[in-house]
Amino acid sequence: MSGAQFAIQARTLRREHGEERTLVRAVDEIDLDVPTGQALAVTGPSGCGKSTLLHLLGGLERPTGGALWLAGRRIDGLSERALARLRRRAVGFVFQSFHLVEELSAVQNVELPALLAGASPRAARRRAAELLDRVGLARRSAHLPAALSGGERQRVAIARALANAPLVVLADEPTGNLDSAAAREVLRLFEELRRGGQTLVIVTHDDRVAATADRLIAMRDGAFVDDVWLAGAAPGIPTALSGPGAGSTGLGGLLGMDG
Ligand SMILES: Nc1ncnc2c1ncn2[C@@H]1O[C@H](COP(=O)(O)OP(=O)(O)OP(=O)(O)O)[C@@H](O)[C@H]1O
Numbered sequence: 508m509s510g511a512q513f514a515i516q517a518r519t520l521r522r523e524h525g526e527e528r529t530l531v532r533a534v535d536e537i538d539l540d541v542p543t544g545q546a547l548a549v550t551g552p553s554g555c556g557k558s559t560l561l562h563l564l565g566g567l568e569r570p571t572g573g574a575l576w577l578a579g580r581r582i583d584g585l586s587e588r589a590l591a592r593l594r595r596r597a598v599g600f601v602f603q604s605f606h607l608v609e610e611l612s613a614v615q616n617v618e619l620p621a622l623l624a625g626a627s628p629r630a631a632r633r634r635a636a637e638l639l640d641r642v643g644l645a646r647r648s649a650h651l652p653a654a655l656s657g658g659e660r661q662r663v664a665i666a667r668a669l670a671n672a673p674l675v676v677l678a679d680e681p682t683g684n685l686d687s688a689a690a691r692e693v694l695r696l697f698e699e700l701r702r703g704g705q706t707l708v709i710v711t712h713d714d715r716v717a718a719t720a721d722r723l724i725a726m727r728d729g730a731f732v733d734d735v736w737l738a739g740a741a742p743g744i745p746t747a748l749s750g751p752g753a754g755s756t757g758l759g760g761l762l763g764m765d766g
């Protein structure tokens with residue numbers, strides 16, 4: 508993890524889809540500073556660019572313009588290989604549709620990111636078992652995803668997102684496919700992560716999810732139209748001291764590219 512003041516910084520970040528007559532500015536010159544440890548919720552109507560923004564922040568898509576830093580380290584120009592390593596080690600993703608590997612048991616799904624990042628099978632299994640316990644699923648560890656409820660699947664996905672102790676957890680409509688009891692369980696986990704100081708960016712239509720955040724950003728047509736820091740959130744951090752690039756960081760270590 509990193510001691511950098513900002514987990515995420517973006518300047519005039521842009522992403523277009525399509526070309527010429529079908530061109531859509533999904534993310535239209537966004538500036539964003541997410542202090543380390545902040546839980547941020549992004550809301551807005553369908554098609555306003557929330558998922559695109561999340562994909563950019565996590566290195567799943569590349570920006571067409573602007574600049575992006577993770578823990579003070581510029582990432583928008585990284586090679587495919589470095590970007591893949593970054594996603595594996597520094598970012599945890601949670602999706603509406605879970606994206607678990609159907610052929611693998613719960614514990615195998617959770618240990619996979621650690622194995623891919625080079626952990627020993629024993630260490631990966633131990634960490635996965637701990638995480639499943641933390642999300643209340645120790646007794647489901649041998650189950651295949653098909654044998655789990657929606658809420659249980661999402662809790663496995665959250666455990667998986669945490670496998671490599673990521674700098675930031677990015678979640679896209681994490682309760683979108685859940686009934687309200689299952690959503691409550693998942694909300695409780697996010698609240699626990701927030702209290703533990705995990706940097707979180709959650710895209711959501713769900714007011715109950717948004718209510719667990721420190722900060723609420725509303726998007727429309729690829730841009731931010733509102734940005735509210737909720738009561739109890741850390742007060743604004745002076746940005747003059749901490750422009751992009753000012754961060755000193757352990758991310759290079761996470762990426763294996765220090766020095
Ligand atoms: N691969 C793509 N090719 C072309 N256009 C795309 C692509 N992905 C997204 N878009 C367009 O970019 C815009 C933003 O899409 P995005 O998926 O980011 O919206 P969203 O806010 O996540 O919507 P929802 O709430 O429905 O998930 C939309 O107009 C969408 O049609």
Ligand SMILES: [Mg+2]
Pocket residue numbers: 557558559679
């Ligand atoms: Mg979306």
